[in-house]
Amino acid sequence: MKLTVIGYWGAYPEQESATSCYLLESNGFTCIVDCGSGALSRLQKYVNLMDIDAVVLSHYHNDHVADIGVLQYSWLVQNAIHQTEKVLPIYGHAEDQEKFNDLTHNYTKGMEYDPKNGLEIGPFRFKFQKTSHPAPCYAMRITNGEKTIVYTADTSYMSNLVSFSEGADLILAECSFYEHQDGGKAGHMNSKECGELARKANVPELILSHLPHFGELNQLVEEVENYYSGDVQLAKEGLTWGD
Numbered sequence: 001m002k003l004t005v006i007g008y009w010g011a012y013p014e015q016e017s018a019t020s021c022y023l024l025e026s027n028g029f030t031c032i033v034d035c036g037s038g039a040l041s042r043l044q045k046y047v048n049l050m051d052i053d054a055v056v057l058s059h060y061h062n063d064h065v066a067d068i069g070v071l072q073y074s075w076l077v078q079n080a081i082h083q084t085e086k087v088l089p090i091y092g093h094a095e096d097q098e099k100f101n102d103l104t105h106n107y108t109k110g111m112e113y114d115p116k117n118g119l120e121i122g123p124f125r126f127k128f129q130k131t132s133h134p135a136p137c138y139a140m141r142i143t144n145g146e147k148t149i150v151y152t153a154d155t156s157y158m159s160n161l162v163s164f165s166e167g168a169d170l171i172l173a174e175c176s177f178y179e180h181q182d183g184g185k186a187g188h189m190n191s192k193e194c195g196e197l198a199r200k201a202n203v204p205e206l207i208l209s210h211l212p213h214f215g216e217l218n219q220l221v222e223e224v225e226n227y228y229s230g231d232v233q234l235a236k237e238g239l240t241w242g243d
């Protein structure tokens with residue numbers, strides 16, 4: 001399983017970059033997790049848009065879904081150009097029915113996931129864990145049978161993320177704040193909480209993403225290293241993990 005970071009900012013994208021979007025590939029199957037602002041433009045450096053087999057969304061905040069609308073237009077245009085009728089499944093929860101309905105368009109189909117049951121898509125199995133966030137949001141535990149990634153999505157620190165993450169090979173964690181800041185009320189984690197999560201779950205590698213627009217980002221890594229002895233790095237576009 002290969003992960004490629006496409007977008008890694010929280011809230012909005014800085015120049016030449018995107019908010020939350022991750023490319024997962026295994027056995028020739030291509031899945032996008034979240035599709036934030038700027039994602040569609042950046043994605044095309046790494047994948048042909050019509051080669052995407054599925055999209056899975058954690059929640060409906062704009063920094064995770066802003067480019068769904070233009071993804072839908074790209075499939076409309078590309079299907080017309082190539083005289084094809086390909087339909088892209090977009091998986092999301094249905095706790096916000098209006099937002100869920102927006103996932104369906106001419107050539108995309110909204111597919112409801114039941115967080116209790118998880119999902120099988122191509123070679124991937126997804127388990128979900130509701131997070132602590134102002135909008136209904138789900139962390140994902142994703143495996144292809146060989147490697148396992150936990151994506152925290154957006155959340156404040158919750159102890160049940162520890163058990164959810166145990167045994168994974170990588171945690172892809174949202175890290176919206178520095179150690180001295182409390183992100184809990186906003187539904188986000190700080191660097192210390194990311195480090196504690198990875199340590200308590202005994203996961204060997206941690207990637208910090210959903211990054212803030214202030215401070216020295218490398219400080220986030222230094223702060224995590226005070227609580228976690230595994231491998232930690234900042235997300236950036238094009239960063240890959242696995243193969």
Ligand SMILES: [Zn+2]
Binds near residue numbers: 010011020063064210
């Ligand atoms: Zn977010």
Ligand SMILES: [Zn+2]
Binds near residue numbers: 059061133154
């Ligand atoms: Zn959010």
